[in-house]
Amino acid sequence: MIDGESSSPVTLKFGVPQGSVLGPLLYTIYTLPLGDLLRQYGISYHLYADDTQLYLAFDPSASDSYKTCINSLEKCVETVKSWMTRSKLKLNGEKTEIVVIASPYFQNLIDSSVFKIDDTAVVPVVAARNIGIIFDNTMSMSNQISSICKSVHFHLRNISKIRKQITYDACEKLIHALITSRIDCGNACLYDIAEYQLNRLQMLIHIAARILVRCDYNTSITSVLKNLHWLPVVERIKYKILLLTFKSQNGLAPCYLAELLHPRVSERSMRSIAQLHQPRTRTKYGDRSFSVSAPFLWNALPIPIRLLDTLPAFKRAIKTWLFNKAYSKCTL
Secondary structure: OEOOEOOOOOOOOOOOOOOOOOHHHHHHHHOOHHHHHHHHOOOEEEEEOOEEEEEOOOOOOOOOHHHHHHHHHHHHHHHHHHHHHHOOOOOOHHHOOOOOOOOHHHHOOOOOOOEEEOOEEEOOOOEEEEOOEEEEOOOOOHHHHHHHHHHHHHHHHHHHHHHHHOOHHHHHHHHHHHHHHHHHOOHHHHOOOOHHHHHHHHHHHHHHHHHHHOOOOOOOHHHHHHHHOOOOHHHHHHHHHHHHHHHHHOOOOOHHHHOOOOEOOOOOOHHHOOOEOOOOOOOHHHHHOHHHHHHHHHHOOOHHHHOOOOHHHHHHHHHHHHHHHHOOOOOO
16 A cells, blocks of 8 residues: 555465565464474474474494484475475475584594485585574584674774764664674574684674774773673673573573473582583583583572572673673773
């Protein structure tokens, strides 16, 4: 409708108008059987709008384990494709990607078998984007870090060019909107990665702080960050994980995260109050997982913080605690 004049009505036999209010709800209902099909093959999955990710674990040291996973995926996708055809949907094999995640050592032991959708061969890629986060096949997150650095450097150069013409408050808003938001987006995936990779992100924080306060390179950057009340990158990652942990325990996070956390059986020690069970792992990959990192960071919190029951109070408490730990040795 434009200026009170409506176009002629058209009967819609299939689908819903793009941008309609009911579109997301009706699409979710329409694709609900997809989850049942995937569960029949014992495949883990995540659904986000029209984006579907399938997950299967295998033993890289076993010769047939990888091939078994590929065969299961091919059968599952074939079933899904048949259902989509009957439901007047299309599975685009050319846009399908597969990533085989393993350590650099086991990458050399994995068979190079390809995944097929009809006649389309899907060759494993080195890295793939998953809802804004780039996962590489060794989970080093180097591609994600490089992507962040490229984007942030572009905006830092532009902000630095106009810094003299804008106020402090305006510059601070620009930095939080264009710089720190990108550094913090999905940063829980960066927990315990290589230190030199995190230093690349920390350097971006340093540059942004110097642009904001307009100080030279002889000024102590630690003092500047402390005055700005900005957490270092490592603490920002811990903050995000602890926040997700609190939400998971209080019904504010997706159920697939809450299911990964379990209370620790009470012991005589008072330190066990409100603690979480930390699973044992044998690899660094396991230590970086949410089911292990979350209990590890949570159990290290002081008891009064673990017992908080409101989100605003918890946010203030953990930021203050992380801030004091990060800058406890800094003198202004």
